[in-house]
Amino acid sequence: MDxxxxxxxxxxxxxxxxxxxxxxxxLFSISFAAGRRxxxxxxxxxxxxxxxxxxxxxxxxLSEVTRLxxxxxxxxxxxxxxxxxxxxxxxxxxxxxxxxxxxxxxNMYEFSITSALGILLVFLVWSTRRDLRWLGLFVTIxxxxxxxxxxxxxxxxxxxxxxxxxxxxxxxxxxxxIIGGGAFTVGAATAGLSLxxxxxxxxxxxxxxxxxxxxxxxxxxxxxxWTFAVVAGAIWAENAWGRYWGWDPKETWAFITWVVxxxxxxxxxxxxxxxxxxxxxxxxxxxxxxxxxxxxxIFINSLHSYAGM
Amino acid sequence: xxxxxxxxSQRGFLRWLWRQLTSMxxxxxxxFLLALASIPGSILPQRGTNPILVEQWITxxxxxxxxxxxxxxxxxxxxxxxxxxxxxxxxxxxxCVLPRLGLHWKAMRRPPPSAPKNLSRFGGGEFEFAGEPxxxxxxxxxxxxxxxxxxxxxxxxxxxxWVAAEKGYLRETGNLVFHFSLILILVGVAIGGLFGxxxxxxxxxxxxxxxxxxxxxxxxxxxxxxxxxxxxxxxxLESFNVEFERGNAQSGAPxxxxxxxxxxxxxxxxxxxxxxxxxQPLVIDSAKVFLVGHGYAPKLIxxxxxxxxxxxxxVVFLPQDGNFTSTGVIKVPDADPQLGFRGLFLPTTAVDxxxxxxxxxxxxDDISIFFGAWAGDLGLDDGVPQSIYTLNVxxxxxxxxxxxxxGQTWKLPEGAGSIEFTGYERWASFQLAYDPxxxxxxxxxxxxxxxxxxxxFVQRRRxxxxxxxxxxxxxxxxxxxxxxxxxxxxxxxxxxxxxxxxELLKGKVL
Numbered sequence: 001m002d003x004x005x006x007x008x009x010x011x012x013x014x015x016x017x018x019x020x021x022x023x024x025x026x027l028f029s030i031s032f033a034a035g036r037r038x039x040x041x042x043x044x045x046x047x048x049x050x051x052x053x054x055x056x057x058x059x060x061x062l063s064e065v066t067r068l069x070x071x072x073x074x075x076x077x078x079x080x081x082x083x084x085x086x087x088x089x090x091x092x093x094x095x096x097x098x099x100x101x102x103x104x105x106x107n108m109y110e111f112s113i114t115s116a117l118g119i120l121l122v123f124l125v126w127s128t129r130r131d132l133r134w135l136g137l138f139v140t141i142x143x144x145x146x147x148x149x150x151x152x153x154x155x156x157x158x159x160x161x162x163x164x165x166x167x168x169x170x171x172x173x174x175x176x177x178i179i180g181g182g183a184f185t186v187g188a189a190t191a192g193l194s195l196x197x198x199x200x201x202x203x204x205x206x207x208x209x210x211x212x213x214x215x216x217x218x219x220x221x222x223x224x225x226w227t228f229a230v231v232a233g234a235i236w237a238e239n240a241w242g243r244y245w246g247w248d249p250k251e252t253w254a255f256i257t258w259v260v261x262x263x264x265x266x267x268x269x270x271x272x273x274x275x276x277x278x279x280x281x282x283x284x285x286x287x288x289x290x291x292x293x294x295x296x297x298i299f300i301n302s303l304h305s306y307a308g309m
Numbered sequence: 310x311x312x313x314x315x316x317x318s319q320r321g322f323l324r325w326l327w328r329q330l331t332s333m334x335x336x337x338x339x340x341f342l343l344a345l346a347s348i349p350g351s352i353l354p355q356r357g358t359n360p361i362l363v364e365q366w367i368t369x370x371x372x373x374x375x376x377x378x379x380x381x382x383x384x385x386x387x388x389x390x391x392x393x394x395x396x397x398x399x400x401x402x403x404x405c406v407l408p409r410l411g412l413h414w415k416a417m418r419r420p421p422p423s424a425p426k427n428l429s430r431f432g433g434g435e436f437e438f439a440g441e442p443x444x445x446x447x448x449x450x451x452x453x454x455x456x457x458x459x460x461x462x463x464x465x466x467x468x469x470x471w472v473a474a475e476k477g478y479l480r481e482t483g484n485l486v487f488h489f490s491l492i493l494i495l496v497g498v499a500i501g502g503l504f505g506x507x508x509x510x511x512x513x514x515x516x517x518x519x520x521x522x523x524x525x526x527x528x529x530x531x532x533x534x535x536x537x538x539x540x541x542x543x544x545x546l547e548s549f550n551v552e553f554e555r556g557n558a559q560s561g562a563p564x565x566x567x568x569x570x571x572x573x574x575x576x577x578x579x580x581x582x583x584x585x586x587x588x589q590p591l592v593i594d595s596a597k598v599f600l601v602g603h604g605y606a607p608k609l610i611x612x613x614x615x616x617x618x619x620x621x622x623x624v625v626f627l628p629q630d631g632n633f634t635s636t637g638v639i640k641v642p643d644a645d646p647q648l649g650f651r652g653l654f655l656p657t658t659a660v661d662x663x664x665x666x667x668x669x670x671x672x673x674d675d676i677s678i679f680f681g682a683w684a685g686d687l688g689l690d691d692g693v694p695q696s697i698y699t700l701n702v703x704x705x706x707x708x709x710x711x712x713x714x715x716g717q718t719w720k721l722p723e724g725a726g727s728i729e730f731t732g733y734e735r736w737a738s739f740q741l742a743y744d745p746x747x748x749x750x751x752x753x754x755x756x757x758x759x760x761x762x763x764x765x766f767v768q769r770r771r772x773x774x775x776x777x778x779x780x781x782x783x784x785x786x787x788x789x790x791x792x793x794x795x796x797x798x799x800x801x802x803x804x805x806x807x808x809x810x811x812e813l814l815k816g817k818v819l
Contacts, residue, residue: 107559157558163566167588213800220765227761231754240588242507242599242742244750245498246358247386252351256344263340265765270333288344300351 006099007158011151013092014113018147020085021120021140027078028137034071035134035204075133082136086120089147093117100158105174106165108297110158112150114174115293116143118182126186126218134205138189169236176229181289183222184261188286190215191279212275215282216268223261230254249300253292260285330397331404339398346394350385353377357384399495406488413481420461421475424773431773433793433807438814442776442788445814446470449774452813458772471775476806477797483763490757497750505744506530506539511625512546513606513736519543520596520741534743540594544572547582549603549735553671561632561671568600568737585739595743602738604628605635605654607678610729613644619726623734626654627698632668638700640687644726647687649700653679654733666712673733676715682708684725769797772806774814790814 093114097104104110123139126132161170194211196202205211233254238244245251264281267273329335354362363383367374381388425431438445446462450472453460458474465471508528512518520539522528530536552565567586572593585591591598604626611620619641626637639650657670658677666679685705688695695701711719718729772794792811794803 157556159554159556159558159562160564162563163587169588216800224758224762224765227758231758234754235751236588238744238747239590240599241601242590242597242740243744244747247350247355248358249351252347256347256351259340259344259347263337263344266333266337266340270337273334273337296351 006095010092010095010099013088013095014147014151017085017088017092018144018151020081020088021144021147024078024081024085025137025140025144027074027081028133028140031071031075031078031133032137032201032204034074035201072133075136078136078140079127079133082120082140083124086117086124089113089117089120096158100160102161103171103174104158105170106159106161107154107156109150109154109156111174111178111293112146112154115178115181116146116150118178119143119146119185120182122179122182122186122218122222135186135189135193138193139186142185142189164240167236167240169232169239173229173232173236176225176232180222180226180229181293183218183225184257184286184289187215187218187222187282190218191282191286194279195276208275212279215279219261219264219282223265226254226258226261230258249296250292253288253296257285257288257292260288327404330401333405336398336401336405339394339401342394343398346385346391349382350391353382353385355383355385357387399492402488402491406485409481410485413478413485416481417478421459421473421771423461423463424465424471424473424775426465428773428775428791428793431793431795432802432804433773433791434811436790436792436811436815437787438790439787442470445776445788445790446472446774448817449810449814452810452817453772456809469775469777471773474772475770476772477767477769479763480767480769480797481764483760483765483767486760487757487764488760490753490760493753494750494757497746497748497753500746500749501531501744502746503531503533505742505746506534506536507740507742509601509738509740511736511738513623513625514546514549514734517543517545518739525741540596540743542572542574542593542596544570544591544598546737547571549737551603551672551735563671566600566603566737568739570598595745597742599740599742600737601740602628604633604736604738605656605673606734606736607637607652607654607730608732608734609639610731611639611641611644611648611650611726612729613641613648613726614724619643619648624652625736626652630668631671632657633671634668636698638698639728640689640697640700642687642689646684646725647689647705648721648726649683649685649687649702649705650728651681651683651700655679676733678713678730679710680713680719680728681710682719682721682725682728684708684721684723768801770801770803770806771795771797772803772810774810 093104093110096110096113100106100110105114119139120143123132123135127135190211193202193205194208194215197205197208197211206214233251234244237246237251260281264278264285267278267281354366356363366383367378370377377383381390385391450460450462453472453474456476458476459478460472460474462470462472506529508525510518510525518524520542522536522539528536547569549568550565551563554560554562554564565586567584570583570585570591571580572583572591573580574593583591585598585600587600590600605628606623606625608623609620610618613619620639620643624637624639626635628635633654633656635654635656637652637654639648639652641648641650653666655666655668655677656673656675657668658666658675659669660666666677683700683702683705688701688704708722708725713719713728713730715730715732718727720727773792775791776788777791792807792814794807796802
């Protein structure tokens with residue numbers, strides 16, 4: 001395939017992934033709308049606790065019950081389409097890299113499509129370990145927004161890397177940042193939901209305590225990865241600019257994000273801060289992650305201004 | 310109604326203060342303060358990274374500028390209030406972690422606490438096994454030990470046997486390692502700040518640099534750094550290669566810049582050649598030489614009113630934008646009257662009504678210089694140090710403006726002399742840095758990540774196995790075995806571990 005063919009195929013795969021993800025979002029919405037008629041999950045949860053202490057026979061009939069919930073079919077198809085979308089996105093990102101002849105992380109368009117993939121991968125891998133169909137809607141929406149921004153505002157033709165980016169640390173540092181950021185996004189979704197889980201249609205979601213527990217798990221996973229991304233960035237900065245930390249705006253906001261999520265982990269073991277306040281801290285941390293990603297890249301003059309726009 | 314508290318003694322007050330400072334809530338608030346205090350450092354220009362922008366900001370905002378300056382908003386990360394926050398945070402951290410170190414040390418050496426009387430409230434389950442209680446307990450104990458649980462065996466007052474096991478001490482170990490590593494990182498940063506130094510120098514092609522303080526354009530070192538005792542070496546910039554993107558996408562973006570250098574070190578026979586690129590610094594002794602920027606230096610010849618050459622040199626011009634529209638200043642104190650020029654160097658010339666003369670591409674495709682000339686007193690004799698990049702035109706009269714191409718000469722009006730543009734050289738700017746604390750900071754950072762991962766992924770769990778003694782039981786008949794477990798962290802349990810133990814126990818005893 002010639003380079004123009006690669007470019008077209010990459011873009012086509014990204015668009016196809018977006019369409020697929022959009023359909024998945026619609027299906028998740030249908031499932032969510034149907035689920036409002038369902039009894040609040042709390043009862044189901046307590047039933048499950050009973051079952052778990054008993055044995056595994058009942059477990060099967062319980063999952064039977066789960067399967068028959070209103071909207072179950074739409075959610076199942078939505079999950080499958082999300083997998084499909086992630087696969088197409090992966091192909092699109094890989095083709096983009098082949099077109100450019102390097103890792104596809106040279107500008108904000110490429111960061112964004114890979115971040116979208118990162119969010120989906122964190123969600124999908126997690127979903128193999130527990131039932132997360134209820135979360136689908138709240139993960140696919142931010143992913144779609146990211147992709148939408150990428151193909152409209154941020155789109156850049158593939159070009160070579162600027163010399164500052166020519167380093168294997170690009171792969172290590174950016175990969176960690178993308179996975180960490182993807183997990184922060186999923187965590188922000190569960191944290192946000194935990195704040196409204198007792199209102200209206202959201203009553204069908206897992207209980208507030210459950211959502212808070214899930215948030216804690218996902219942030220516990222992403223916080224060390226983010227720490228690693230920051231340290232890897234520091235090592236790279238030492239190699240490129242002669243100092244490992246120089247309070248460049250990007251570094252500063254990465255630090256702020258780190259401090260806020262550190263505060264979250266402390267809040268989880270502080271009396272009076274464990275619940276709503278902790279969830280709000282997660283949202284604040286995610287906001288500072290977004291400021292770091294969009295704000296610093298586009299609006300602030302930073303050594304990290306690689307938007308390519 | 311307010312409770313009548315006894316007045317606090319001084320000691321009591323200090324103790325109260327210490328407890329407040331080391332409480333988790335204080336740590337939380339200090340973390341928020343740290344995040345909040347960092348924000349202005351990312352929005353306002355900072356002296357450490359961009360002193361010129363800071364001066365510009367203050368000039369543009371005559372009311373706010375000086376106020377912001379006086380409270381340290383242009384040097385946030387070196388300001389007393391920022392230091393106060395992180396120093397308090399670290400005191401709080403030490404106060405919080407030190408006692409936990411002692412507790413953890415004791416907990417590590419203590420056997421797990423004995424099994425609770427009533428296991429049923431911890432979940433788990435009851436199973437029937439054939440065998441002697443002692444054998445079952447011994448079997449469970451062996452399995453748990455093999456799975457690296459810490460165990461203790463005992464029996465209660467009515468003859469029941471139990472084993473209590475605990476695992477996951479690494480969680481707290483990791484937690485402590487993480488927090489101590491943070492202190493270590495701070496120590497590394499402090500060592501770098503005290504003993505390290507950093508300097509910048511611009512070197513033209515063909516020019517040399519030797520590592521002494523006077524050769525630097527800018528140099529900054531810590532309080533304990535050895536400014537008079539810099540490592541001895543010198544280098545020459547043999548050539549400098551640059552390439553820019555010429556395709557449509559990201560046109561003008563740098564694609565390559567590399568400096569060919571010849572390095573001389575005392576005690577080393579002969580010179581060595583090196584290729585220095587971004588991401589590929591040159592390491593000499595303990596210092597590192599980084600390529601950080603580049604630009605153009607037009608070659609100029611200035612003659613005075615008598616036609617005598619008063620300047621013949623390549624003058625460093627500083628790039629102002631991505632297309633290397635560059636500005637520079639030429640001062641000729643030896644002419645009579647003294648001459649001063651402001652120049653605008655354009656590697657690829659374009660002139661339009663809105664932007665005036667500017668460059669449209671960073672490579673030297675269509676070079677020109679726009680000069681403004683002044684005659685009069687340069688003010689160099691006032692004793693006030695002047696930047697070589699600014700021209701003070703107070704007390705000078707403007708002679709005119711003229712664009713020049715390579716090879717052209719501008720004869721100044723009133724017979725004041727002439728300026729000839731003969732060509733250009735490239736220059737590269739280098740940052741030389743020495744940071745003796747960075748290795749420590751790196752090791753500490755790796756320890757911090759390891760500790761952090763342990764403290765988040767290792768779970769502290771307890772497991773109990775209990776065999777009740779039934780009075781009058783026939784030896785060899787089935788006995789009731791209770792197995793239960795808990796996890797210390799909320800949101801976790803020990804179901805998996807209990808199941809696994811039961812499974813293994815069945816295989817062993819049944």
